[in-house]
Amino acid sequence: MYRLRSIEGLIGKHKELQAQEIYLATPEELNDPLEGAYDLQWIGDSVLWNNFLKHFLMVLIDEYCHLGILGEEYDLRNYRRLDVLKSVRKFKTEEAKKLYTNVEIKLFEYEFVSELISFLSKKNTPTQKYELKNYLKIFHHLSLSIIESEFENIYGFRVFKFLPFPMKIEEILPQYIDIFRRNKIDSTSIFNNEGEKLDDFFSYINEMYDQIELIALLKSKYTNISNSKFYLFELVDRYLEDIELMLYPNWFTACFMSTCEKSSIWGYYADGHKGVCLKFKEKKDDNGNYIIELRNKNTSKVRKFIFHEVIYHSKNYKIDFFKSLGKLPGKQLNDEWYTNIDGTLSNRVADIFESDDLWRNQYWMKFEEYTKSKTSDWKSENERRILTNDFFSNLKEKDSRKWVYDFNDLEGIVFGAKTSNADKVRIIEVIMEKCKAQKRNDFKFYQARVEKSNEIVKYNELKLLQFKFDKE
Secondary structure, X not given: OEEXXXXXXXXXXXXXXXXXXEEOEOHHHOOOOOOOOEEEEEXXXXXXXXXXXXXXXXXXXXXXXXXXHHOOOOOXXXXXXXXXXXXXXXXXXHHHXXXXXXXXXXXXXXXXXXXXXXXXXXXXXXXXXXXXXXXXXXXXXXXXXXXXXHHHHXXXXXXXXXXXXXXXXXXXXXXXXXXXXHHHHOOOOOOXXXXXXXXXXXXXXXXXXXXXXXXXXXXXXOOOOHHHHHHHHHHHHHHHHHHHHHXXXXXXXXXXXXXXXXXXXXXXXXXXXXXXXXXXXXXXXXXXXXXXXXXXXXXXXXXXXXXXXOEEEOOXXXXXXXXXXXXXXXXXXXHHOOEOOOOOEOOOOHHHHOOHHHHHHHHHHHHHHHHOEEEHHHHHHOEEEEEEEOXXXXXXXXXXXXXXXXXXXXXXXXXXXXXXXXXXXXHHXXXXXHHXXXXXXXXXXXXXXXXXXXXXXXXEXXXXXXXXXXXX
């Protein structure tokens, strides 16, 4: 297995060679902005959608209370995530329970809410994020006046002196209700057929909505007040991001290749051929998987990592939200998502609870699929990657994701076509000290060259560069 490195990373700032270190990065730290991306979609009945909106309402009320208590003292957007994992039916105080209960009762009496739940539960196509964002914005604005009123009744004040919306929410609701009802009658409408067209339609609507909100910001006093602006105009987007915390754990990876012959790859990952390529020995486990054994820098725990072959594809994986709530405890999942407050079960409850083992296996298979996938634009890399996740441990700090390889597993180093002699000497000196300490005589150095005829990188062993240390 091969791993391209820059000189700066290898023996400069990070001293990866000296430390024999491999860092497992977050998807955001990788080169592909679509790394590990998936299309989240919602397929639910009235029980699931009713509970989904109640969960969103819980977050709306939580954030309103935070804003009422903290004001603009802390940045609500950046210092924390939304508390999407908490239980909807557990409250710290009686006042909080009363606030949520009163708002829920009044809000769910609106015809828009009941028609929305009915519409979403009877659609013939999955609900996409762009579409859902549009409905949640309306739901958010509709709930705000009720939250303000009930909050004032209990705590004696309102957070907002006025609401800077360019149109009254009551003027919009009949249009949506009409769309929902027509969709039930007309099965050939855009809402029941081609999902991509539907996504494009709501993408356009959301762009228009964003422009309307921008105009409202320009006309309001909330432009330079971050928390108020966040709550009024950015909370829906943040919610649709943070609810992914309910699905799969965060994952981390280190990238290798099965070959290092592509000149363009050297140019990208090895600082224009001035870097090097680490060549690791091939090792297999009992199942025939290529592996590498690493020791965690913090805990000294030794683990066998499998080299997963990356799958290249033209489209993102599709994830069914309601079937992928794997971060929630089973009781909370059953009580607050798959069961209504009156005890009615969702007709999708069998997807999970009929065979928990089967669902868990499918859940982890789906997770593994998307963590080892990339768009077809990167196919020439022939990438292999090692993976880990934070389902059972906290890997937020970078040091917790630094792993150390056994020096004997590093077969050799390939110098790039433009690696300077000065850098080669620095690398050889580090390797010589390590070989001397372990009485190792089989370490190999190679020199890469680019064949002009086909731009393929070939390398030859530098056989004169050998160490001879007597073994005691």
